[in-house]
Amino acid sequence: QVQLVESGGGVVQPGGSVRLSCGVSGFRLNSYGVHWVRQAPGKGLQWVTFIRDDINEKYYADSVKGRFTISRDNSKNTLYLQMNSLRTEDTAVYYCAKGEWPYSGSPPDYWGQGTLVTVSS
């Protein structure tokens, strides 16, 4: 069955960097688009970024553009989120989520359990 498992969260100082990983199973990473969605404590869901299936097409929310980078390693079935120049407002649980189809416009159908990133001095 489809599974997504995030890792890499923790406490990081403002201005710092962290890389999140999302290991997937039950589907081929190069056959579906994948999102990162975050949820600040006590708040709603906020979309962060999306990468489509087998071509290097990526989309970012304005709030993270230029600071965050989504990438994937199909051979390892792993998705990444490189987060630089972190701000306190980036504190959130970060979920990776599989798109229902391969290309842009595809909302998630499966979600990981999330990993918490806390930006604090």
Add this chain to the structure above:
Amino acid sequence: QSVLTLPPSASGTPGQRVTISCSGSSSNIGSNYVYWYQQLPGTAPKLLIYRNNQRPSGVPDRFSGSKSGTSASLAISGLRSEDEADYYCAAWDDSLSGLVFGGGTKLTVL
């Protein structure tokens, strides 16, 4: 400020029917599928309705979705205590080139 508009709260008694409405615009709901997610306390979101009105396997038929123009609705019939959760609508937005969510509706079963 969320792009899609959901009521912050909704409530009902066991057995009742509750409807949650999600309002958007021509660039999101008006031109793309609407998805609904249920998030139980302390857990990850779970897909409840996809492509406006389709239920994934395992989702009870008490849950139904519909869409008309730039609005969508989630209906829950035969309300049960385990339906108490946060509900989110989502759609791709062609103008923003990104996924947009409603702010979430907290459903309370009285």
